[in-house]
Amino acid sequence: MGRRAKNKQGDPEPMRDPAENTKPSHKKLGKRKADADAEQASKRPAKKVKGPSEKTISIANGKGKKDVGAKVKAKSKGKGKDAELWDDVEGSASSEGWEDVDDDPNSQAKSLFHDSDGGEFQGFTGDLDDLDVEEDEDDDPLHRPTQELDLGSDDEDDAPVLPKLKIKKSKQAERPSKIIPTGSDASSDSDSDPDDERVTGKNFEARSRALDAEAAREAELDIEELQRAAEGGEDDNEFDGADEMDEDEDEMDEGVSEGFVLPTAEERAEEKTSGGPDVHVLQKRMRECVRVLGRWKKLGHKTGRSRSEYVDQLISDIASYYGYNDFLTEKLFQLFPVAEAIEFFEANEVPRPVTIRTNTLRTRRRDLAQALINRGVTLEPIGKWTNVGLQVFESSVPIGATPEYLAGHYMLQAASSFLPVIALSPQPHERVLDMASSPGGKTTHIAALLQNTGIIFANDANKARTKSLTANVHRLGCKNVVVCSYDGREFPKVMGGFDRVLLDAPCSGTGVISKDASVKINKSERDFTLLSHLQKQLILCAIDSVNPASKTGGFIVYSTCSVTVDENEAVVDYALRKRPNVHLVDTGLEFGRDGFTSYRGKTFDESVKLTRRFYPHVHNMDGFYVAKFKVERRTKQAKKDKEVEAEAQDGTMEVDAVEEDLHFDADEDKPYLEDAKRRRMKAKGLRVPPRNRVPSASATVEATA
Ligand SMILES: C[S@@+](CC[C@H](N)C(=O)[O-])C[C@H]1O[C@@H](n2cnc3c(N)ncnc32)[C@H](O)[C@@H]1O
Numbered sequence: 001m002g003r004r005a006k007n008k009q010g011d012p013e014p015m016r017d018p019a020e021n022t023k024p025s026h027k028k029l030g031k032r033k034a035d036a037d038a039e040q041a042s043k044r045p046a047k048k049v050k051g052p053s054e055k056t057i058s059i060a061n062g063k064g065k066k067d068v069g070a071k072v073k074a075k076s077k078g079k080g081k082d083a084e085l086w087d088d089v090e091g092s093a094s095s096e097g098w099e100d101v102d103d104d105p106n107s108q109a110k111s112l113f114h115d116s117d118g119g120e121f122q123g124f125t126g127d128l129d130d131l132d133v134e135e136d137e138d139d140d141p142l143h144r145p146t147q148e149l150d151l152g153s154d155d156e157d158d159a160p161v162l163p164k165l166k167i168k169k170s171k172q173a174e175r176p177s178k179i180i181p182t183g184s185d186a187s188s189d190s191d192s193d194p195d196d197e198r199v200t201g202k203n204f205e206a207r208s209r210a211l212d213a214e215a216a217r218e219a220e221l222d223i224e225e226l227q228r229a230a231e232g233g234e235d236d237n238e239f240d241g242a243d244e245m246d247e248d249e250d251e252m253d254e255g256v257s258e259g260f261v262l263p264t265a266e267e268r269a270e271e272k273t274s275g276g277p278d279v280h281v282l283q284k285r286m287r288e289c290v291r292v293l294g295r296w297k298k299l300g301h302k303t304g305r306s307r308s309e310y311v312d313q314l315i316s317d318i319a320s321y322y323g324y325n326d327f328l329t330e331k332l333f334q335l336f337p338v339a340e341a342i343e344f345f346e347a348n349e350v351p352r353p354v355t356i357r358t359n360t361l362r363t364r365r366r367d368l369a370q371a372l373i374n375r376g377v378t379l380e381p382i383g384k385w386t387n388v389g390l391q392v393f394e395s396s397v398p399i400g401a402t403p404e405y406l407a408g409h410y411m412l413q414a415a416s417s418f419l420p421v422i423a424l425s426p427q428p429h430e431r432v433l434d435m436a437s438s439p440g441g442k443t444t445h446i447a448a449l450l451q452n453t454g455i456i457f458a459n460d461a462n463k464a465r466t467k468s469l470t471a472n473v474h475r476l477g478c479k480n481v482v483v484c485s486y487d488g489r490e491f492p493k494v495m496g497g498f499d500r501v502l503l504d505a506p507c508s509g510t511g512v513i514s515k516d517a518s519v520k521i522n523k524s525e526r527d528f529t530l531l532s533h534l535q536k537q538l539i540l541c542a543i544d545s546v547n548p549a550s551k552t553g554g555f556i557v558y559s560t561c562s563v564t565v566d567e568n569e570a571v572v573d574y575a576l577r578k579r580p581n582v583h584l585v586d587t588g589l590e591f592g593r594d595g596f597t598s599y600r601g602k603t604f605d606e607s608v609k610l611t612r613r614f615y616p617h618v619h620n621m622d623g624f625y626v627a628k629f630k631v632e633r634r635t636k637q638a639k640k641d642k643e644v645e646a647e648a649q650d651g652t653m654e655v656d657a658v659e660e661d662l663h664f665d666a667d668e669d670k671p672y673l674e675d676a677k678r679r680r681m682k683a684k685g686l687r688v689p690p691r692n693r694v695p696s697a698s699a700t701v702e703a704t705a
Pocket residue numbers: 099100113114115116128133417435436437438439440441442443459460461462465486487488489504505506507
């Protein structure tokens with residue numbers, strides 16, 4: 001296997017065979033964790049990627065796994081491909097970045113929410129005063145948990161051969177489609193695989209071309225798959241993934257495993273009180289449940305048990321194997337076909353790749369790459385979809401403390417966090433609101449796309465968190481940012497009339513479990529209810545803060561680092577119903593799965609399929625969701641009609657957060673704009689005219705120019 005392949009983050013490993021030896025289970029971490037710990041000890045020493053604190057970040061090696069179909073459209077527009085990938089300035093296809101470098105190590109506030117790089121929600125009560133927010137550790141590689149980087153050997157055969165669970169082998173899965181490729185994606189290539197070369201300043205462009213070609217190949221495969229799927233028709237089973245096994249597997253394995261007996265409800269209850277079964281029993285049972293559920297139509301009748309008994313057993317075993325609470329296990333399990341759900345849970349056990357976003361206000365990607373390569377960093381472009389992203393494979397220096405980092409040439413930023421800003425696509429000279437912005441990964445990215453023109457109001461309700469936001473804004477040389485600290489629900493009363501608004505909403509963080517395993521056990525039904533409620537309030541305020549008459553914009557992007565429907569499609573659908581003057585538009589993102597238009601008995605507006613879902617097991621990036629709306633002028637009757645309809649459909653969850661007469665008050669905005677202007681002038685050494693008016697309101701407004 002080539003160097004690149006070895007160094008990339010591994011795919012989630014399949015559940016191991018019972019024959020493999022493991023430690024006894026560790027209840028708190030989940031049985032899989034105990035299992036993994038045992039295996040870890042036997043692995044070869046890993047090469048390390050150092051974080052800024054000298055902690056090591058390493059990436060587990062993984063092999064062989066293929067993936068389910070991500071949609072990749074390889075588009076080649078105008079310029080040469082090399083130029084696109086290594087462009088100096090972010091082009092129209094946009095570019096993007098990881099945030100969350102918390103430059104304020106002293107801040108100890110605890111976050112109730114997850115931000116895209118792994119904050120923490122700890123029981124939000126719905127009142128901002130109850131929020132207790134912590135600095136985002138994952139924003140800062142200094143604080144990132146140590147992860148294992150197993151670079152493997154040069155010879156693929158050296159890797160331990162793990163018996164594989166035949167949990168899923170869909171037709172789709174026969175080729176790589178991860179947007180950030182993994183080792184396994186490249187493993188089938190021959191010796192002459194360009195991936196085998198070491199990445200140097202000289203071969204950047206060749207590597208970029210190879211990536212393009214790969215994307216094009218994948219796009220062709222995607223089309224083939226879609227055609228196959230269309231010809232194959234729909235499965236009428238309760239679960240999409242049912243009967244999804246290959247026919248050849250069917251022939252090989254027609255029956256229910258001999259000696260396997262699904263425990264009864266009583267036996268399960270007994271098992272629980274006695275600490276649960278041995279990890280081997282769990283693995284075996286999960287395999288069997290996945291296999292039988294995967295071919296329920298053929299095997300179900302032979303089991304003598306009901307489908308729901310199998311499902312219940314599997315959910316319960318997943319919870320204890322991976323260490324989730326039962327509620328969250330079921331919630332996440334329901335999002336996927338059976339076998340794919342296992343892939344998702346497995347992917348959450350593996351760290352995502354280390355990625356950085358070039359700050360184009362300070363440097364060009366190729367120059368940054370060369371500078372880091374000179375320092376001993378092994379990296380390469382993330383992929384064609386971003387012209388500012390770099391994936392770091394190994395580094396002999398702390399990647400969060402290099403001179404380039406300190407000089408603001410890049411942001412450590414998860415690849416998924418690039419997505420909402422790409423979708424927002426801010427245009428130079430626009431006025432942008434980043435409604436929940438700390439620690440500023442997306443704000444600074446927006447600033448770069450605006451080329452330091454226009455103005456960004458970077459708001460966050462948590463004042464402590466705005467410290468790291470301000471630090472990042474300064475470090476990256478953003479001169480068009482005003483930092484402020486309001487509850488987002490106060491907008492647009494605070495100010496409005498924005499060309500674009502980003503609402504990267506506080507969320508449960510179910511997309512970033514690999515970064516923060518505490519999510520597995522600390523999320524309850526109530527958390528999701530409260531979060532969804534807050535998100536609905538915020539999204540209406542975000543919509544109302546947009547100037548529908550904007551000549552260049554009039555858009556809002558809603559994003560979360562969560563994969564639950566309550567926090568995503570349900571919020572978007574609610575906004576569509578409550579605000580007749582908005583409609584969804586294409587996000588402009590070239591990959592990601594369609595948003596759900598129906599889910600467990602709920603039906604959403606058809607246009608919700610325009611929203612995008614991203615998954616760790618599919619795209620090799622954090623779980624993420626992105627929706628983009630266009631805001632039009634309101635017409636009174638349309639508004640009334642839609643709202644009556646919304647009230648009727650809403651039932652229990654009514655969120656009337658926004659007063660109807662809210663509008664942008666240019667006068668109220670003036671002091672903030674003036675303040676920013678004054679500071680800009682001051683920074684440029686110009687004479688600053690006397691202040692007309694001091695900003696009112698309790699909020700802190702800090703111009704960062
Ligand atoms: C997902 S994080 C934002 C990450 C940020 N966009 C970035 O890219 O660095 C969500 C943020 O929302 C903030 N927040 C929570 N409730 C809020 C509210 N009611 N209004 C505004 N911000 C809020 C939290 O303090 C947190 O910083």
